[in-house]
Amino acid sequence: MHELSIVMGIVDLATKQALANGAIHIEEIELEIGCLSGIEMDSFEFAWKQGIRNSMLEHAVRHIHRTAGKALCVDCDTVFPLQQLFDSCPNCNGHLLSIISGKELKVKSLVLP
């Protein structure tokens, strides 16, 4: 359940930004959670409900972008969608990969009153 730590991280980060902008609550929050980021969405959902209680995010509308995994094969330069970390390159079967996207874990933006 590291998802709870992640939710608490989001609450801290968003609270700091809202306070810096003179807001007392947050209306909307936009998150980016990559498909390879190690977040289990069911657990995240559960942790979210608990974590935002009595915080500025309690009534915020949440938008989540799930960025798909994408990798570059270091051996043959093929760029391909990466579903799992153990997928091999569809062109040369290589496993030496550089992950281009899918690891994101970000607060992108907030809408404040």
Added chain:
Amino acid sequence: MCATCGCGPTDHHHSHDHGHSLGNEQNTGKKIVTVEQDILQENNLLAQRNRGFFEGRNILSLNLVSSPGSGKTTLLERTLTDLKGQLEFAVIEGDQQTANDADRINATGTKVTQINTGKGCHLDAHMVLHAVQGMKLKPDSVLFIENVGNLVCPAMFDLGESERVVVISVTEGDDKPLKYPDMFHSSTLCIINKIDLLPYVNFKVEKAKEYARKINPNLEIIELSCTSGAGLETWYDWLKSKVLLPV
């Protein structure tokens, strides 16, 4: 909030507000604030702070991760005893409850600090920072950080370690790397432990290695047994090669 010193997210002495926000007004009178910040940023900053501290003192810090019962503490006991006098050691023990592991390490005569995470399923850089503050670590030493036994959650949290060592034992399934790819992806060394039990279990070492290297082709792998002593020399050589002792 920090459980150790009670400092909050806004007033902490080692937090940084980077202020990347770009405020602009919408027609509705609402304000959109662009944040674009990593959720793990706070942890990652503290991890880098730890890393700088370790590098400045030439301390080799190793984050030991595994599922519960893979033999991390036994491996440490054996290592600390066998290499006594050759290398300087200190240990941070992470467990949800009890100081049992710290007691076992303490019995070897090594300096040890226990972190109890309570309900927490992993160590984070903040906990390590506070543990290290109370330890007076010696320069040119080795610090073992034994993480909470869990192959999932600790993967996401950089502690500032020099190397991450994942331990699996042959009493587990040889497909562990495929089931918990994040941990194998972020580790630099994999120890396959309890190889003295291989005749009695259905664990295929070559298969486990193949799976692990599918996820991380650069992963070094050492097979050993703390009971029979097989492979320990390779592990000790690896350790010694990583400690850059001043001439």
